[in-house]
Amino acid sequence: MDWEERIRTARAAGLRGLGLALRALVVGLPLFVATVVSIALVPAGIGVLLAPRALAALRRFADEQRERGQAWSGVRVDRPYRGPARGLRPLLDPATWRDLLWLVVNLPVAVATGLVPVALTAWTVFGVVIVPIVITSGAEGEFWPVAVGIGVLAAALLVIVPPLVLELHARFSAALLSPPRRALEARVDRLEETRADAVDAGAAELRRIEKDLHDGAQARIAALGMTIGLAEQLVRTDPARAEALLAEARDTSGQALADLRRLVRGIHPPVLAERGLVEAVRALAVVLPVPTTVFADDDVRGAPPIEAALYFAVAEALANVAKHSRAARAWVTLRAPSGLLVVEVGDDGTGGAQVPPAGGLAGVRRRLGAFDGRLAVTSPPGGPTVLSMEVPCGS
Incomplete structure (x- = not known):
């Protein structure tokens, strides 16, 4: 890397550090106050309306830092959350409280990250530009040579320090925003299990x-x-x-x-390849003996293997509805919250559905597990029965 490129990199790092400092003051501090206040007001009732929005904003703010750490310093930070930020569910997720801790500790760290390049720039201008002008004007002073030396040293550090400070901030954020070690170990165990199932x-x-x-x-x-x-x-x-x-x-x-x-x-059904998951599910619903309604967001799309897995999962669930539920009606909901494909299959039948080890729903669970997906069954006696499927699909 030549000096010209080093200077450009240092300048970009300094501006980014200054941006982190301003963002921590202007956005992070008010967000921390709003989140803490809304959580404190949950017992009073009004927090039930305010907290979900504050928690979702907190998660977005933390996700933005994860993306910046990866893009600016190459520090990868995996998302540690157990599920999407819906309602008050994030309060039960330990990752939410780590995000909140990071938000308050990040305030002085980010300010220091932004001030270091500013201080070096100020010393450089003072020692390399202002002091020589003062000396040439005839002013006397014993400290002028020292000031020039400090200015030259600051100029050298200005080329080296800002990228290092930015990387230190990224690693500090990663320490709080990454999944804990035990969560990573559990994830490795799950990946080994799902790989064997696949x-x-x-x-x-x-x-x-x-x-x-x-x-x-x-x-x-x-x-x-x-x-x-x-x-x-x-x-x-x-x-x-x-x-x-x-x-x-x-x-x-x-x-x-x-x-x-x-x-x-x-x-791989042709309708799935030609028209996508939503239309393929609607085609399944049309031929089902039980009247079935399909509700779907406009942006429900995923990679072909993921769509195929969800299609066959829905097909198995609807087949069970027709065979065992004694339902008068059924419904399928397809949504695409951030980074997920969520499908729910429900019916108003007799309930009592289970997931036997050798049954079709166990096969569905294994099929979704290959994509790090999950299957949850809610089926109390008397109904209704709801099968919830979640598969990560990226943004």
Whole structure:
């Protein structure tokens, strides 16, 4: 890195540090006061309305610092939250209280981060610019050489220190805004478990496809070849019989094609690839015997593997509604809060739904777990039954 680039980097770091200081004073301090006051007012009732907004703003402020630390200093900070910031749920999340602690401790740290480049700049201007002008004007003073030396030293430090100070601020923030070690260990354990489940599910899916091909399309295509061969032998001696065999072969080819189409739909439905998750779920709801309403946000989109996992999860849930719930109506809700795809499938049936280890819902849980997703089932006796599925999908 040449000196010109070093100077540009130092200047950018100094301006960013100054911006962090101003942001901590102008935004961070009022946000801390508003959050603490709204939490304190929760028992009085008014805090129930104020706290969710303050907590959501606190999380956004902390997320912005995580992004800045990554972009400016290369310090990665993972999000430690247990779920989306809805209602008063963040109060039960330890990460919220660490965010609040960071917010108040960050105030002096950010101010110091912004003042260091300002102080170095001031000493540089005083020692390298002002003092020589004073000396050339004939003013006497024993401390002028010392001031010039300090100015030169400050100028050298001004090229080196601001990026280091900015990185120190990013590492300080990471210490409070990162998941604790025990949470990271639990996440590693969960990832190992979901990876094993994904491998098992992939192997089971391959076996299912192989079985469907062997018992369906492959058997029909083999029969088709035999029928055409027999017709070929009879075409001269018994044309009528050969014609009948060819008609039978045409029917068999149609059945084999239908088997292949069903197999493809079981791997990745065309409607899902062409029209997205919402329209694919609406197509499922249309053919369900139980009247089903689909509610969806406009921006419900995700990566194709995630959409496929949620599609088959909804298909399994709706199949259970039709088979076991005795419901008069059902509904599906698809939402896309920050960084998540959330799908809820509910019905007004008899309730009592469970997740047996070898059942379809257990397979849904494993399928979602491969994407770090979660499945929650609420089904008291007498209903209603609600299956909630959450899958991280990025911004």
